[in-house]
Amino acid sequence: xxxxxxxxxxxxxxxxxxxxxxxxxxxxxxxxxxxxxxxxxxxxxxxxxxxxxxxxxxxxxxxxxxxxxxxxxxxxxxxxxxxxxxxxxxxxxxxxxxxxxxxxxxxxxxxxxxxxxxxxxxxxxxxxxxxxxxxxxxxxxxxxxxxxxxxxxxxxxxxxxxxxxxxxxxxxxxxxxxxxxxxx
Amino acid sequence: xxxxxxxxxxxxxxxxxxxxxxxxxxxxxxxxxxxxxxxxxxxxxxxxxxxxxxxxxxxxxxxxxxxxxxxxxxxxxxxxxxxxxxxxxxxxxxxxxxxxxxxxxxxxxxxxxxxxxxx
Amino acid sequence: xxxxxxxxxxxxxxxxxxxxxxxxxxxxxxxxxxxxxxxxxxxxxxxxxxxxxxxxxxxxxxxxxxxxxxxxxxxxxxxxxxxxxxxxxxxxxxxxxxxxxxxxxxxxxxxxxxxxxxxxxxxxxxxxxxxxxxxxxxxxxxxxxxxxxxxxxxxxxxxxxxxxxxxxxxxxxxxxxxxxxxxxxxxxxxxxxxxxxxxxxxxxxxxxxxxxxxxxxxxxxxxxxxxxxxxxxxxxxx
Numbered sequence: 001x002x003x004x005x006x007x008x009x010x011x012x013x014x015x016x017x018x019x020x021x022x023x024x025x026x027x028x029x030x031x032x033x034x035x036x037x038x039x040x041x042x043x044x045x046x047x048x049x050x051x052x053x054x055x056x057x058x059x060x061x062x063x064x065x066x067x068x069x070x071x072x073x074x075x076x077x078x079x080x081x082x083x084x085x086x087x088x089x090x091x092x093x094x095x096x097x098x099x100x101x102x103x104x105x106x107x108x109x110x111x112x113x114x115x116x117x118x119x120x121x122x123x124x125x126x127x128x129x130x131x132x133x134x135x136x137x138x139x140x141x142x143x144x145x146x147x148x149x150x151x152x153x154x155x156x157x158x159x160x161x162x163x164x165x166x167x168x169x170x171x172x173x174x175x176x177x178x179x180x181x182x183x184x
Numbered sequence: 185x186x187x188x189x190x191x192x193x194x195x196x197x198x199x200x201x202x203x204x205x206x207x208x209x210x211x212x213x214x215x216x217x218x219x220x221x222x223x224x225x226x227x228x229x230x231x232x233x234x235x236x237x238x239x240x241x242x243x244x245x246x247x248x249x250x251x252x253x254x255x256x257x258x259x260x261x262x263x264x265x266x267x268x269x270x271x272x273x274x275x276x277x278x279x280x281x282x283x284x285x286x287x288x289x290x291x292x293x294x295x296x297x298x299x300x301x302x303x
Numbered sequence: 304x305x306x307x308x309x310x311x312x313x314x315x316x317x318x319x320x321x322x323x324x325x326x327x328x329x330x331x332x333x334x335x336x337x338x339x340x341x342x343x344x345x346x347x348x349x350x351x352x353x354x355x356x357x358x359x360x361x362x363x364x365x366x367x368x369x370x371x372x373x374x375x376x377x378x379x380x381x382x383x384x385x386x387x388x389x390x391x392x393x394x395x396x397x398x399x400x401x402x403x404x405x406x407x408x409x410x411x412x413x414x415x416x417x418x419x420x421x422x423x424x425x426x427x428x429x430x431x432x433x434x435x436x437x438x439x440x441x442x443x444x445x446x447x448x449x450x451x452x453x454x455x456x457x458x459x460x461x462x463x464x465x466x467x468x469x470x471x472x473x474x475x476x477x478x479x480x481x482x483x484x485x486x487x488x489x490x491x492x493x494x495x496x497x498x499x500x501x502x503x504x505x506x507x508x509x510x511x512x513x514x515x516x517x518x519x520x521x522x523x524x525x526x527x528x529x530x531x532x533x534x535x536x537x538x539x540x541x
Binding site: 078079176 | 503504505508512517518519520521522524525526527528529530533534
């Protein structure tokens with residue numbers, strides 16, 4: 001955002017953060033990116049029984065220019081990858097991505113020449129949602145987790161400070177291959 | 185005060201809000217353009233370039249539009265006649281039949297000349 | 304899956320019931336071969352058998368169909384023996400092995416002849432038999448006759464060194480995208496096709512994925528503290 005990010009860090013910025021977070025999370029419009037079976041569960045989540053409209057999200061925009069959230073529901077093939085990237089690029093910020101299902105998170109059961117092993121090879125992902133397909137309740141849990149993240153998101157000077165801290169933490173964290181031992 | 189005055193106020197407010205939203209968003213929003221955002225949206229594929237004048241169109245669309253105008257105007261005359269049909273009697277019927285006869289000749293001509301063929 | 308097939312001379316093996324062609328014999332499975340492998344998969348010997356040529360009478364409507372086709376081809380000046388290599392009747396389905404030079408003539412007769420009338424071509428797909436030298440790539444065409452309610456299959460072979468087969472798009476327009484898919488997956492070039500491009504893989508993809516010698520292409524999966532190799536790289540006991 002343009003104007004809000006010039007504010008100096010303090011009570012005013014914190015209140016603006018809270019207000020902006022609330023506004024962004026309560027009317028987050030998803031872009032339709034249902035590719036395969038997970039799309040059916042996404043449609044079921046938007047339908048009557050597991051209602052997404054109560055979170056302000058029943059308008060699945062057809063055009064990425066009017067969307068905030070891209071729910072990548074389904075496996076992404078190598079042919080679909082540049083299309084996905086183009087649609088992501090055409091979304092205006094702020095934007096978020098949920099990788100719905102195991103195929104979008106990590107390639108799922110398809111470890112072969114045709115399927116991209118995880119959509120985070122192409123776009124930055126905020127929430128990974130496992131499941132094949134994830135139940136509508138699981139998708140709503142992922143969406144609500146994202147909503148909490150968005151509500152707590154920082155702006156302007158606070159955000160730059162937070163990015164610096166996260167970068168330091170990531171540099172010190174061990175690599176996945178080095179995490180051995182019993183993990184319960 | 186005129187009864188319709190509040191509607192005018194509402195219209196002005198709506199118009200003003202729309203103008204306000206667009207212009208203020210233009211000032212306060214950040215300008216983060218990338219090449220994909222400046223491209224036309226074509227479902228994620230690279231957009232095909234725009235042709236001059238929109239490209240050449242088959243003439244059948246023009247013929248369909250013309251036929252539509254003619255028969256639509258005919259309908260516009262048929263509707264009020266149908267509403268007061270019972271009060272007009274034989275005179276109204278004969279007058280309308282003469283009007284329709286003219287248009288049926290036109291329709292027959294178009295049919296025979298192949299104007300209704302889509303391919 | 305590692306390639307364990309060995310070439311065995313192709314011939315009809317008499318099992319007493321139906322003739323059978325042995326296309327290849329697979330030794331070992333799942334990457335294990337020979338002794339010293341405790342799973343037992345190393346000693347597995349499995350012949351790959353395809354149904355062999357059948358003799359008349361074929362049964363059902365097949366005799367009528369093949370007679371009609373032979374007559375139609377004879378009228379067009381093409382003796383049936385030179386066009387049709389083999390007739391296979393197996394499990395209630397008729398397959399005609401057609402030589403690729405005469406494919407278009409046979410297809411035209413199948414579509415136009417009143418007694419045959421196969422108006423619908425609803426699938427063109429490919430098969431790859433690497434052990435079958437000079438007949439490695441097959442293109443399988445499934446035809447349906449709505450007027451007579453019959454189904455038939457045409458199989459056309461071509462060697463890997465000269466992988467060209469005449470295109471059926473002039474006879475059946477629906478073969479268009481199926482032939483593109485067969486080109487994409489197997490590499491069979493259909494001569495006369497209007498737009499021979501890749502349809503399933505990206506346009507600049509090298510190789511033809513559904514061939515037997517094309518690897519699965521998986522990557523090792525990373526877990527915390529370990530990686531698991533891709534499915535076709537696992538279970539090698541050597």
